[in-house]
Amino acid sequence: MRILPAGEHAVLVEAPGLAEVLALAVAVRAAVARGGAPWSGVTDVVPAARTLLLVGDRLDPAPVADAVRRLAAVVHADASTPTDGDLVEVPVRYDGPDLDDVARLTGLTAGEVVAAHTGTPWRVAFGGFAPGFAYLVGGDPRLRVPRRDAPRPSVPAGSVGLAGEFSGVYPRASPGGWRLVGTTDVVLWDAEREPPALLRPGGLVRFVAVDG
Amino acid sequence: MTSALEVVRTGAQVLLEDAGRPGLAAVGVGRSGAADRGAYRLACRLVGHRDDPAALEVLLGGLVVRARGRVLVAVTGAVGPLVVGGRPAPHAAVLELRDGAELALGAPTAGLRSYLAVRGGLDVPAALGSRSTDVLSGIGPAPVRPGDVLPVGPAPATFPHVDHAVVPPPAPGEVVLDVLPGPRASWVGGLASMTRGGWVVGPDSDRVGVRLRPVDAPVERLPEHAGDELPSEGMVRGAVQLPPGGEAVVFLADHPVTGGYPVVAVLTEASADRAAQLRPGQAVRLRAVTTPAR
Numbered sequence: 001m002r003i004l005p006a007g008e009h010a011v012l013v014e015a016p017g018l019a020e021v022l023a024l025a026v027a028v029r030a031a032v033a034r035g036g037a038p039w040s041g042v043t044d045v046v047p048a049a050r051t052l053l054l055v056g057d058r059l060d061p062a063p064v065a066d067a068v069r070r071l072a073a074v075v076h077a078d079a080s081t082p083t084d085g086d087l088v089e090v091p092v093r094y095d096g097p098d099l100d101d102v103a104r105l106t107g108l109t110a111g112e113v114v115a116a117h118t119g120t121p122w123r124v125a126f127g128g129f130a131p132g133f134a135y136l137v138g139g140d141p142r143l144r145v146p147r148r149d150a151p152r153p154s155v156p157a158g159s160v161g162l163a164g165e166f167s168g169v170y171p172r173a174s175p176g177g178w179r180l181v182g183t184t185d186v187v188l189w190d191a192e193r194e195p196p197a198l199l200r201p202g203g204l205v206r207f208v209a210v211d212g
Numbered sequence: 213m214t215s216a217l218e219v220v221r222t223g224a225q226v227l228l229e230d231a232g233r234p235g236l237a238a239v240g241v242g243r244s245g246a247a248d249r250g251a252y253r254l255a256c257r258l259v260g261h262r263d264d265p266a267a268l269e270v271l272l273g274g275l276v277v278r279a280r281g282r283v284l285v286a287v288t289g290a291v292g293p294l295v296v297g298g299r300p301a302p303h304a305a306v307l308e309l310r311d312g313a314e315l316a317l318g319a320p321t322a323g324l325r326s327y328l329a330v331r332g333g334l335d336v337p338a339a340l341g342s343r344s345t346d347v348l349s350g351i352g353p354a355p356v357r358p359g360d361v362l363p364v365g366p367a368p369a370t371f372p373h374v375d376h377a378v379v380p381p382p383a384p385g386e387v388v389l390d391v392l393p394g395p396r397a398s399w400v401g402g403l404a405s406m407t408r409g410g411w412v413v414g415p416d417s418d419r420v421g422v423r424l425r426p427v428d429a430p431v432e433r434l435p436e437h438a439g440d441e442l443p444s445e446g447m448v449r450g451a452v453q454l455p456p457g458g459e460a461v462v463f464l465a466d467h468p469v470t471g472g473y474p475v476v477a478v479l480t481e482a483s484a485d486r487a488a489q490l491r492p493g494q495a496v497r498l499r500a501v502t503t504p505a506r
Binding site for chain 1: 234238339394446447481
């Protein structure tokens with residue numbers, strides 16, 4: 001674990017891997033929610049693949065860095081890392097244009113791909129690509145497939161995809177290179193809703209197969 | 213009758229901005245808000261606001277508004293010819309617009325963005341808790357256009373303290389920006405590589421970022437980092453990203469929440485405000501500081 005400088009009002013924590021980032025993110029969010037110095041200055045906690053960024057206008061980097069170090073010393077990243085969000089069920093029609101490719105790449109049948117995708121809950125690791133987009137991890141490891149060689153210029157909203165260790169749902173139509181296995185009608189992002197994002201870091205997602 | 217500002221004419225770009233929407237970065241929404249926070253806040257304080265109401269961010273002047281009812285305003289940031297009711301009016305001062313009076317803000321001689329704050333704030337619908345337009349995500353009010361009528365909200369309980377503020381206007385010529393080490397400063401062997409040569413502001417700069425072209429040889433990564441791929445990581449306002457091409461990008465208010473190029477330096481808050489006033493073609497020098505000037 002390293003603490004890197006990120007300006008007057010931020011610190012960037014670099015962890016060995018995503019599991020450590022997610023465990024630390026749970027602990028930091030809990031500390032920020034409790035408040036008190038130095039956490040009360042933190043307005044944003046931004047997890048990514050290897051890092052956790054803490055930002056806030058009143059964030060004082062030195063004491064926050066010390067507090068993160070103390071917290072990291074007692075946080076253990078393992079399979080039992082607790083989540084701090086809700087479990088969201090996402091109904092999916094497994095009719096994606098890349099379902100057969102995913103089956104071929106994984107050596108599974110299309111039916112087994114669906115069973116693997118729905119069989120274990122996924123965890124919301126981080127966002128950042130677009131409002132409401134969530135990188136989901138912790139699913140069946142047999143589903144790791146590379147991105148498409150050529151990204152699609154437009155992936156429809158609600159498309160459910162796979163890429164590397166991640167699964168995700170496109171909140172709105174956008175270019176994308178993930179392998180698309182299905183479609184959902186669930187609204188990932190609604191600015192009029194509170195909170196606007198359905199999937200938030202720390203939460204769990206269970207995909208449920210439904211008929212067209 | 214509630215008062216309002218009627219937009220008669222707009223220039224290159226006029227946006228509604230406030231202090232932005234912090235707290236949503238983890239779900240992919242940046243803070244946004246006024247690009248030059250200091251100038252925005254000064255305009256708000258001049259008209260008696262200690263909160264952060266929506267104001268107009270005017271790119272390169274060209275704005276004409278007409279008051280409906282009596283309206284108190286202040287204009288800060290980039291300094292251009294300012295005319296109220298046909299007479300020249302001072303910058304960074306409390307100005308009274310009588311019913312029907314017009315305010316015209318011409319093109320600034322230095323700087324890029326002016327702020328027009330109104331006592332009572334501009335009472336447009338908020339999106340995710342803010343009335344800021346985020347040009348990257350498209351969240352927030354639509355750009356301001358001629359014919360828009362912007363309602364003025366209720367005046368706050370607080371009153372203007374001063375009727376005029378003495379502030380240095382954005383500078384013409386070479387601008388010095390103070391930088392602190394970024395998380396990936398070691399990729400280029402420290403800040404010295406960034407502060408040695410001069411930079412020029414590129415033409416394709418906007419609220420997302422200011423592009424800086426090196427005057428001399430581009431800054432090279434150290435050999436041990438030459439081929440490194442950085443997994444995307446969280447970004448801050450003022451981050452100086454260095455993609456392989458050698459052109460640096462300084463992130464402004466509407467920067468992406470995460471990015472995959474190394475951040476080798478981060479501007480101080482005051483310098484991030486100054487960066488929001490840079491014009492294409494303007495010369496820039498980066499200066500390493502250890503403790504930011506308050």
